[in-house]
Amino acid sequence: MDKVMRLTTERGVVLFSKSSCCLCYAVKILFQELGVTPTIHEIDQDPEGREMERALMRLGCKAPVPAVFIGGKLVGSTNEVMSLHLGGGLIPLLRPYQAFC
Numbered sequence: 001m002d003k004v005m006r007l008t009t010e011r012g013v014v015l016f017s018k019s020s021c022c023l024c025y026a027v028k029i030l031f032q033e034l035g036v037t038p039t040i041h042e043i044d045q046d047p048e049g050r051e052m053e054r055a056l057m058r059l060g061c062k063a064p065v066p067a068v069f070i071g072g073k074l075v076g077s078t079n080e081v082m083s084l085h086l087g088g089g090l091i092p093l094l095r096p097y098q099a100f101c
Contacts, residue, residue, distance in 0.1 A: 003048060004055040008069040012097040013038040016056055016067040019045060023078040024066040030081070034091065035098040038068075070094065 008014050013031065015038040017024035031038050043049035043065065053064040059074055061067045068075040070093045075081055084090040 001051075001055040001058065004052050004059070007039075007041055008074075009072040011039040012071060013094065014069040015040045016052065016065055016069075017042050018065045021065055027066045027068060027078055027081055030085065031094075034094055036094050037099065070097075 004016075007016075013036055015024070015027060015031070017028070017040050019042045028038070028040065041052070043052045046052060056064045056067045059067075061074065061077060063077050066077055066081075068077070068081050075084065075093070081090065084093070
């Protein structure tokens with residue numbers, strides 16, 4: 001849990017992912033198109049990945065990946081991120097972290 005909490009606050013936009021997850025890929029592409037480069041932690045390639053999955057679930061993630069944190073706060077998984085984007089709320093959250101505005 002400590003590692004996950006530390007990682008979520010080290011950078012502005014953090015994505016916990018699995019390298020083979022198509023939903024994770026969709027979120028990565030969305031951020032790329034919005035000019036944001038998130039810090040990505042591929043938990044399937046981390047020796048502590050299983051513990052990280054459990055920690056993400058305890059933090060309130062409905063599914064362990066993708067798990068998106070912006071400004072140290074849990075935004076959620078694909079559904080929450082896409083709903084936020086379609087509702088116009090994602091870009092204002094990402095604006096401080098965009099390469100272009």
